[in-house]
Amino acid sequence: MREVISLQIGECGDTLANAFWDNLYLEHNISTKKPLVNLINHNEYPEVFLRETTSNNYIPRTIIIDSNKQLEPKYANHIFGNSDSEGNWGKANREFGPSIKLLFKETIRKEAERADCLQGFQIFHSVGGGTGSGITSYLLPIIKDIYEKRLINTFSVLPSENLSQIPSESYNACLTINSLVEYAEIVTLFDNHTLYKMCQLELGISQPYFSDLNSLINPLISAFSCINRYKGNHLTSYKKLLTDCIPFPRLHFFVPLFYPFASSLRKVPENEIIENIVKNTEYFIKNDNYLSTFGGFLLSRGEVSESSIKNEILKEENIRKMRLCEWIPDSFAYENYSVSYKDMKNYCAFFSSNAMSSEIFKRISEKFTYYFRKKTWVDKYLAFGMDEMEFTEAESNSNDLVSEYYPCCMCCEEDDYYYKVEEEGEEGENKVREEKNFCEYEEEEEEEPENYYNQLNND
Numbered sequence: 250m251r252e253v254i255s256l257q258i259g260e261c262g263d264t265l266a267n268a269f270w271d272n273l274y275l276e277h278n279i280s281t282k283k284p285l286v287n288l289i290n291h292n293e294y295p296e297v298f299l300r301e302t303t304s305n306n307y308i309p310r311t312i313i314i315d316s317n318k319q320l321e322p323k324y325a326n327h328i329f330g331n332s333d334s335e336g337n338w339g340k341a342n343r344e345f346g347p348s349i350k351l352l353f354k355e356t357i358r359k360e361a362e363r364a365d366c367l368q369g370f371q372i373f374h375s376v377g378g379g380t381g382s383g384i385t386s387y388l389l390p391i392i393k394d395i396y397e398k399r400l401i402n403t404f405s406v407l408p409s410e411n412l413s414q415i416p417s418e419s420y421n422a423c424l425t426i427n428s429l430v431e432y433a434e435i436v437t438l439f440d441n442h443t444l445y446k447m448c449q450l451e452l453g454i455s456q457p458y459f460s461d462l463n464s465l466i467n468p469l470i471s472a473f474s475c476i477n478r479y480k481g482n483h484l485t486s487y488k489k490l491l492t493d494c495i496p497f498p499r500l501h502f503f504v505p506l507f508y509p510f511a512s513s514l515r516k517v518p519e520n521e522i523i524e525n526i527v528k529n530t531e532y533f534i535k536n537d538n539y540l541s542t543f544g545g546f547l548l549s550r551g552e553v554s555e556s557s558i559k560n561e562i563l564k565e566e567n568i569r570k571m572r573l574c575e576w577i578p579d580s581f582a583y584e585n586y587s588v589s590y591k592d593m594k595n596y597c598a599f600f601s602s603n604a605m606s607s608e609i610f611k612r613i614s615e616k617f618t619y620y621f622r623k624k625t626w627v628d629k630y631l632a633f634g635m636d637e638m639e640f641t642e643a644e645s646n647s648n649d650l651v652s653e654y655y656p657c658c659m660c661c662e663e664d665d666y667y668y669k670v671e672e673e674g675e676e677g678e679n680k681v682r683e684e685k686n687f688c689e690y691e692e693e694e695e696e697e698p699e700n701y702y703n704q705l706n707n708d
């Protein structure tokens with residue numbers, strides 16, 4: 250059945266996961282009180298995420314983990330500590346982590362044994378909070394060690410200065426990104442900073458709350474999970490997503506966008522959907538004309554004409570503006586699901602690995618460096634047995650990630666060259682020349698690949 254076990258870590262992780270479960274029950278028309286067998290349709294697979302209890306109820310295959318006992322154990326397994334992580338990666342990772350190691354291994358083993366053919370894990374967490382960051386970093390290598398061949402997919406919320414200004418969030422985030430690069434196979438980044446701006450720009454909310462941000466996150470997680478919940482033609486499992494949409498294994502960070510934002514009772518035309526996704530992609534990466542999408546997928550839901558969506562994507566201008574990379578066109582996939590989200594007639598979610606991912610890492614890594622140079626709050630981490638070297642390593646690994654993204658996202662155009670040279674003078678000129686050489690090299694060496702857009706046309 251390709252089961253997926255969920256972990257909801259820390260308060261933010263728990264909030265997002267609970268919204269996911271509520272919606273999953275709703276979409277598959279399942280009541281926790283009734284047996285599932287009579288209710289499901291053969292094209293739906295909610296059992297990937299749910300399991301049957303001895304009393305014939307269906308509950309999530311999930312483990313809730315938090316450093317204190319404030320969370321309500323709404324669903325089955327939970328592992329709680331006695332004291333708060335105080336927003337400190339070090340405290341969660343060095344104190345709470347080891348204290349739950351055995352219990353966690355035992356709980357996850359039991360949950361894994363209840364699966365026929367375990368596909369992998371999905372983790373809901375924030376990388377800014379102490380527990381969400383420190384415990385995730387602690388558990389990832391443990392999971393990988395036991396379930397080496399199973400895939401780990403995370404929904405990771407990144408901090409925003411608009412919501413919190415404590416230095417520890419950038420420390421926590423950088424220390425966690427380190428582990429996500431190494432141990433997770435697929436990571437979807439929900440950047441609170443970007444979401445905050447979107448709430449302001451698109452929903453007209455001047456000071457958004459978490460609930461407003463989550464109203465943008467929930468439909469995206471729901472769309473992503475369709476890959477495993479409904480029968481599809483292309484993206485049918487995490488493995489397929491991995492092989493089709495992630496050309497460089499370390500660069501497995503997707504930034505998602507969707508349209509329409511607000512619940513819409515009208516059927517939104519396909520051209521309006523794609524135009525707006527393109528507009529937002531442009532909005533968030535307009536500062537760097539060099540960067541383009543080199544891996545991604547578009548999921549449409551509800552009343553959407555597949556052929557119209559494909560035609561819209563295929564329009565020359567849209568391809569260019571979505572910045573789909575010319576030299577690896579195969580790493581883009583499209584899938585359509587007939588069931589929409591809540592009362593929305595239709596919507597599309599676009600997950601792309603591109604300049605946005607690297608810009609987010611750059612922002613966080615710059616904040617990290619700013620505070621680390623002054624040694625702000627570092628002693629609070631060292632008090633739990635951490636070493637300053639761990640900070641230095643996290644900083645340099647985050648910078649490496651940003652620079653790894655850079656050449657992969659490039660797509661040089663003559664105009665960009667002059668723009669860059671004008672902006673940055675001689676230094677810019679050298680940089681552009683190097684980049685250009687890289688692109689030319691790629692163009693000369695690579696044969697024209699079997700084009701994804703041709704495939705779309707042929708479908």
Ligand SMILES: Nc1nc2c(ncn2[C@@H]2O[C@H](COP(=O)(O)OP(=O)(O)OP(=O)(O)O)[C@@H](O)[C@H]2O)c(=O)[nH]1
Binds near residue numbers: 380418459463
């Ligand atoms: N989008 C979103 N972000 C949230 C939400 N709750 C918290 N955050 C963000 O997540 C980070 C804090 O993480 P939490 O999950 O609250 O903290 P925790 O992991 O439980 O860690 P401790 O409180 O230190 O034990 C901050 O960056 C918040 O801005 C939420 O419901 N939605």
